[in-house]
Amino acid sequence: MTLENNVQPASLTHFVRQEPFDPYAVETDRGGTSDLDQASQLRLMWWRFRRHKPALISGILLIAAYVMILFVEFLAPYRVHTRHMDYIYAPPQSVHLFHEGSFVGPFVYGMSMKLDMVTLQRVYSEDTSKVQPIRFFCRGENYHFWGMVKSDLHLVCPAKEGQMFLMGTDRLGRDMLSRIIYGARISLTIGLLGVTTSFVLGIIIGGLAGYWGGWFDLVTQRVIEMLHSIPSIPLWLALAAIMPADWSPLLIYLGITFILGLLDWTGLARAVRSKLFSLREEDYVLAAQLMGAGSARIIGRHLIPGFMSHLIASATLTIPSMILGETTLSFLGLGLRPPITSWGVLLTEARTVSIVALYPWLLLPVVPVIFVILAFNFLGDGLRDAADPYK
Amino acid sequence: MIRYILWRIMVMIPTLVMISMLIFTIIELPPGDYFESYVEELKAIGEKADMQEIEELRARYGFDQPEPIRYLNWVGGMLKGDFGYSFEYRMPVSDVVGDRVWLTILVSTVTIIVTWLIAFPIGIYSATHQYSWGDYGLTLLGLIGLAVPNFVLALVLMYLANIWFGTSIGHLMDQKYLNEPMSWDKFKSILEHIWIPVIIIGTAGTAGMVRRVRANLLDELHKQYVMTARAKGLHPFRVLIKYPLRMSLNFFISDIGSVLPHIISGAEITAVVLSLETTGPMLIRALQSQDMYLAGSFLMFLAFLTVIGVLVSDIALALLDPRIRLRGGSTK
Numbered sequence: 001m002t003l004e005n006n007v008q009p010a011s012l013t014h015f016v017r018q019e020p021f022d023p024y025a026v027e028t029d030r031g032g033t034s035d036l037d038q039a040s041q042l043r044l045m046w047w048r049f050r051r052h053k054p055a056l057i058s059g060i061l062l063i064a065a066y067v068m069i070l071f072v073e074f075l076a077p078y079r080v081h082t083r084h085m086d087y088i089y090a091p092p093q094s095v096h097l098f099h100e101g102s103f104v105g106p107f108v109y110g111m112s113m114k115l116d117m118v119t120l121q122r123v124y125s126e127d128t129s130k131v132q133p134i135r136f137f138c139r140g141e142n143y144h145f146w147g148m149v150k151s152d153l154h155l156v157c158p159a160k161e162g163q164m165f166l167m168g169t170d171r172l173g174r175d176m177l178s179r180i181i182y183g184a185r186i187s188l189t190i191g192l193l194g195v196t197t198s199f200v201l202g203i204i205i206g207g208l209a210g211y212w213g214g215w216f217d218l219v220t221q222r223v224i225e226m227l228h229s230i231p232s233i234p235l236w237l238a239l240a241a242i243m244p245a246d247w248s249p250l251l252i253y254l255g256i257t258f259i260l261g262l263l264d265w266t267g268l269a270r271a272v273r274s275k276l277f278s279l280r281e282e283d284y285v286l287a288a289q290l291m292g293a294g295s296a297r298i299i300g301r302h303l304i305p306g307f308m309s310h311l312i313a314s315a316t317l318t319i320p321s322m323i324l325g326e327t328t329l330s331f332l333g334l335g336l337r338p339p340i341t342s343w344g345v346l347l348t349e350a351r352t353v354s355i356v357a358l359y360p361w362l363l364l365p366v367v368p369v370i371f372v373i374l375a376f377n378f379l380g381d382g383l384r385d386a387a388d389p390y391k
Numbered sequence: 392m393i394r395y396i397l398w399r400i401m402v403m404i405p406t407l408v409m410i411s412m413l414i415f416t417i418i419e420l421p422p423g424d425y426f427e428s429y430v431e432e433l434k435a436i437g438e439k440a441d442m443q444e445i446e447e448l449r450a451r452y453g454f455d456q457p458e459p460i461r462y463l464n465w466v467g468g469m470l471k472g473d474f475g476y477s478f479e480y481r482m483p484v485s486d487v488v489g490d491r492v493w494l495t496i497l498v499s500t501v502t503i504i505v506t507w508l509i510a511f512p513i514g515i516y517s518a519t520h521q522y523s524w525g526d527y528g529l530t531l532l533g534l535i536g537l538a539v540p541n542f543v544l545a546l547v548l549m550y551l552a553n554i555w556f557g558t559s560i561g562h563l564m565d566q567k568y569l570n571e572p573m574s575w576d577k578f579k580s581i582l583e584h585i586w587i588p589v590i591i592i593g594t595a596g597t598a599g600m601v602r603r604v605r606a607n608l609l610d611e612l613h614k615q616y617v618m619t620a621r622a623k624g625l626h627p628f629r630v631l632i633k634y635p636l637r638m639s640l641n642f643f644i645s646d647i648g649s650v651l652p653h654i655i656s657g658a659e660i661t662a663v664v665l666s667l668e669t670t671g672p673m674l675i676r677a678l679q680s681q682d683m684y685l686a687g688s689f690l691m692f693l694a695f696l697t698v699i700g701v702l703v704s705d706i707a708l709a710l711l712d713p714r715i716r717l718r719g720g721s722t723k
Contacts, residue, residue: 233656373538
């Protein structure tokens with residue numbers, strides 16, 4: 001092998017295989033004994049997905065977020081509607097570790113408020129004489145876990161007789177951090193439920209259109225084209241305005257979910273339809289038909305599994321628009337309404353620029369919105385790449 | 392070409408008819424009508440409504456007739472340029488709307504042009520420098536643009552302008568020009584104000600467009616003819632300009648169709664926050680008070696605007712790409 005670096009670059013090395021020639025090598029070599037060849041499609045997808053680091057990290061974060069919303073009562077330092085009348089529009093407190101040079105652990109300073117008699121504003125200042133250490137796994141406000149089990153255990157709570165508003169308070173003195181944590185429950189699930197609605201609609205309508213073709217397909221295509229050409233927000237607004245004001249919060253929540261899903265299925269239906277058009281000509285479909293399988297069985301059992309992964313990937317990419325839609329509708333006053341607490345409802349507090357200028361922390365609920373939307377986008381990108389692992 | 396345009400307009404008509412039916416249904420769906428909520432409102436503040444006037448108005452606008460006839464009246468009226476009567480403002484819808492329609496068109500058009508001008512070079516850069524730091528940075532920036540709700544962006548920009556310049560940037564023109572006829576001064580005032588909404592509305596659209604331009608151009612860049620051209624020694628820039636860019640230009644024009652609904656949606660929300668003199672704030676008010684003719688006409692107008700935009704982009708596409716006009720089919 002050292003010849004390669006020799007003075008005669010043009011000459012090729014002569015390679016002689018040492019093993020004896022086996023004429024039946026092709027027969028005995030079963031091929032595909034390596035991990036890669038043996039792996040199932042799901043496994044291949046997972047390997048592919050794992051390589052997309054942003055998607056992987058986003059996926060983990062999102063799973064963490066969805067697990068978190070199961071335990072909001074425990075995670076939030078206060079209850080969602082607790083008012084602190086002495087601390088209205090209090091600014092965010094910062095967490096300190098050292099007090100006068102000595103280590104105390106995480107703590108906040110107390111706040112003292114005085115009224116500015118000229119502008120009639122509340123002015124809060126840190127009172128460095130009051131050190132209020134933050135407690136962990138502590139007994140705080142009572143709550144009913146999921147409305148059933150009574151408890152008072154919190155992950156963090158303020159010092160006894162102290163306050164802790166890490167993200168400030170709103171006009172009723174409610175803790176923003178707790179409200180954002182509670183809001184996640186509504187905001188995160190509304191996207192999932194909405195996507196489920198549009199997923200079901202998209203698969204059924206797109207599946208029938210693609211499999212039957214003919215007039216059903218023609219009508220569906222027209223309807224989709226029409227829905228595409230109406231700007232979504234005005235239409236959402238119009239639909240949201242239909243909901244009677246005396247509906248219970250739960251009904252409104254379901255209604256909004258349904259509205260968001262109602263306009264979103266078109267993209268999925270289109271994807272399903274075009275995939276079915278190409279797949280229904282396959283031999284295995286003919287075989288199934290000859291064996292007497294009905295349309296529903298062929299679509300559900302043989303065709304849809306073939307491109308389910310693509311569908312899931314594209315559905316993931318539509319969740320962000322639903323979350324944004326909910327936020328926008330609520331902000332405009334036509335979506336969810338208090339006492340339901342979602343990120344959109346929280347943002348309505350920051351309605352005008354004069355309020356934002358005075359109390360900028362009211363805009364903080366937008367931070368989780370941005371993070372969740374970014375995460376869903378990355379996750380969707382990664383899933384889309386992984387959906388076709390053979391490429 | 393003329394045949395294609397005619398065919399395309401023919402296709403537009405059933406779409407518009409269906410949209411009008413849908414909008415009429417949505418407007419009709421809430422229980423009760425404007426008069427009922429109006430009477431309720433008056434009752435709440437302890438006044439009595441003039442029932443005779445209301446009955447008169449009801450009869451005049453055919454509220455006692457069955458739905459299909461009312462629908463036909465509404466559509467028929469629109470064809471003749473009569474958009475119905477706004478009960479809340481007590482005047483014809485066309486008078487209430489007035490300038491707002493044109494301002495909405497103006498804001499949308501300017502936004503599309505700006506979106507284009509920004510998205511095109513960035514998309515090309517991202518595609519030709521795939522996986523470079525610039526590409527990653529721009530992609531992330533674009534994603535953030537997609538992720539920030541329009542109204543928050545509007546609030547933040549207003550807040551910053553308040554701090555830095557000490558001015559309020561709401562509205563679309565100086566208040567003194569509001570009901571004036573168009574003049575040079577008014578035009579200048581609009582120009583001074585319009586860039587803020589354009590930036591706000593444009594961000595989400597631009598981000599989406601950059602992503603699509605990039606993906607589209609990347610597909611072309613990996614094709615064999617590009618490789619051939621490069622192998623023959625053509626300068627990379629010339630290769631780019633001459634072949635793949637032309638191919639992706641098609642897509643770029645047809646993309647207006649998908650961007651336009653978003654821009655109009657965004658314009659509505661931004662208009663509410665910035666209190667622009669466009670259709671947004673009025674539409675929401677009309678929807679809330681069940682002022683059905685006003686709301687319906689607004690929705691119809693917005694849908695019409697989108698349909699026309701898609702039509703224009705389709706025709707431009709046909710001009711550019713002979714395959715489309717010869718096939719005579721839809722571009723989708």
